[in-house]
Each structure stands twice: as structure tokens, then as C-alpha cells.
Amino acid sequence: MNSKVLTVEHLNVAVEDRTLIKDLSFSVNRGVLTCVTGENGVGKTTLVKALLKCKRHPTKQVHFLVRPDQIQYVPQFRNIDDDYPLKIKDFVSLSLQNSFLPWLTKSEKNRIQKVLEMTNLNEIKNEPLGRASGGQKQRAYLAQALVTNPELLILDETTASLDKESRVYLLQVVVDIIKRTGAAVMFITHDQELINRFGDYNLEIADHRGVMHKIERSDA
Numbered sequence: 128m129n130s131k132v133l134t135v136e137h138l139n140v141a142v143e144d145r146t147l148i149k150d151l152s153f154s155v156n157r158g159v160l161t162c163v164t165g166e167n168g169v170g171k172t173t174l175v176k177a178l179l180k181c182k183r184h185p186t187k188q189v190h191f192l193v194r195p196d197q198i199q200y201v202p203q204f205r206n207i208d209d210d211y212p213l214k215i216k217d218f219v220s221l222s223l224q225n226s227f228l229p230w231l232t233k234s235e236k237n238r239i240q241k242v243l244e245m246t247n248l249n250e251i252k253n254e255p256l257g258r259a260s261g262g263q264k265q266r267a268y269l270a271q272a273l274v275t276n277p278e279l280l281i282l283d284e285t286t287a288s289l290d291k292e293s294r295v296y297l298l299q300v301v302v303d304i305i306k307r308t309g310a311a312v313m314f315i316t317h318d319q320e321l322i323n324r325f326g327d328y329n330l331e332i333a334d335h336r337g338v339m340h341k342i343e344r345s346d347a
């Protein structure tokens with residue numbers, strides 16, 4: 128199960144000629160939660176953006192071992208206001224809009240239903256997304272990413288705006304998805320409690336360097 132989905136070797140990450148991270152090497156395995164941590168501004172999001180740029184064009188430094196369409200990124204911020212009218216199930220299905228047919232096939236509908244159940248949104252799937260709570264919205268973003276069956280899921284501070292109970296609940300959903308699907312998850316976070324409780328590996332960025340280490344779990 129622990130086969131690699133991504134290898135990074137001797138990568139430098141920069142913005143506008145300013146080097147944020149030097150000589151970074153790490154790999155990401157299937158079936159585990161890899162946390163990406165570090166102080167504000169060390170370059171976590173910039174790193175992920177640099178990686179995603181290489182998903183269709185591998186370089187010597189960044190090599191994905193999964194297809195570009197098997198990689199999903201859930202960004203830190205979305206503009207979903209209270210009036211956003213789309214039902215949760217329709218929002219989740221937006222990921223499939225690029226498919227060949229203008230309507231959903233039976234297997235796509237089944238897939239959406241399964242993902243709504245995996246993310247515990249089934250009971251509110253007909254509610255407008257704009258009315259959902261912060262935690263429910265985050266689960267809808269997660270569900271939208273999951274519909275395409277990703278092998279690698281990158282979550283950028285998904286839990287940052289949530290209260291403690293919703294943060295723990297969301298991570299429980301993520302860990303359950305990892306167990307069921309064997310996907311690899313990279314999770315950018317500042318939340319030490321979630322890292323200790325749910326993380327398998329921590330890519331810690333500090334002083335322009337990144338070091339990966341295994342996490343000793345405080346709870347499972």
C-alpha cells in the first residue's frame with residue numbers, strides 16, 4: 128500500500144527571485160496522511176503551487192507517479208457566500224462537468240452518492256451550499272475533490288476556519304477516506320493537535336529547509 132505518488136529531489140522553491148525553501152527532497156506515499164507544517168510565510172502554499180505546476184510537465188526535481196487527473200487540490204479560500212444557491216449534491220458534481228456527456232451517467236450519480244455518504248453529507252445533500260456551516264462547506268469541498276477518485280489529495284489549511292469539534296470531525300473523515308481508498312493526502316496545517324493525533328508524516332519547513340519525519344501518534 129505504501130507506494131509513492133510523488134517524489135521531490137533537490138527542489139528550490141522561490142517567489143520573485145526570493146528563495147523560500149532550498150534543496151528540498153521528500154516523497155509522499157499512498158495510504159498515509161503527510162502533514163506540511165511551518166510558520167506563516169515559510170512557503171507551504173508556494174511549494175504546493177510549484178508542485179502542481181509540474182503535474183503535467185515533470186521535471187528532474189518533481190516527479191508524480193500518478194496521472195494529472197488523479198491529483199486534486201483543495202484550496203485554502205473559496206468565495207461561497209450565504210446566498211450561494213447550488214445544492215450540495217450539485218456542487219459536489221461540478222468536478223464531473225468536464226466529462227463527455229452534458230448529463231451525469233448512472234455510474235457518476237452512484238459515485239456522487241457514495242462520496243456524499245463518505246463525507247457525511249447525505250442528509251443535507253439537497254440543501255443550498257450557502258446555508259451550510261463552515262465544517263459542512265469544507266466537507267463539500269472535500270467531496271467535490273473526491274468525486275474524481277484522486278490518488279493524491281492536497282488539502283491547504285482545510286480546517287483553519289473551523290471550531291475544534293469540526294476540525295477533529297473533518298480529519299476523522301479524511302483518515303477514513305485514506306483507509307477506504309488508499310489515497311495519499313498532503314495536509315497543510317498549523318494545528319499541532321491534529322498533526323499529533325492523525326498525521327503519519329510531517330514535512331516540517333523552517334529556516335528555508337524542509338525535513339520529513341515520522342509522527343509518533345498520541346491517539347489514533
Ligand SMILES: Nc1ncnc2c1ncn2[C@@H]1O[C@H](COP(=O)(O)OP(=O)(O)OP(=O)(O)O)[C@@H](O)[C@H]1O
Binds near residue numbers: 143165167168174
Ligand atoms: N505571488 C506572490 N508574489 C510575491 N510574493 C508571494 C506570492 N505568493 C506568496 N508570496 C510570499 O511568499 C511567502 C510564502 O507564502 P506562502 O503563502 O507560500 O506561505 P505559507 O507558508 O503557505 O504561509 P501561511 O501559513 O501563512 O499560509 C510569503 O512571504 C508571501 O508573502
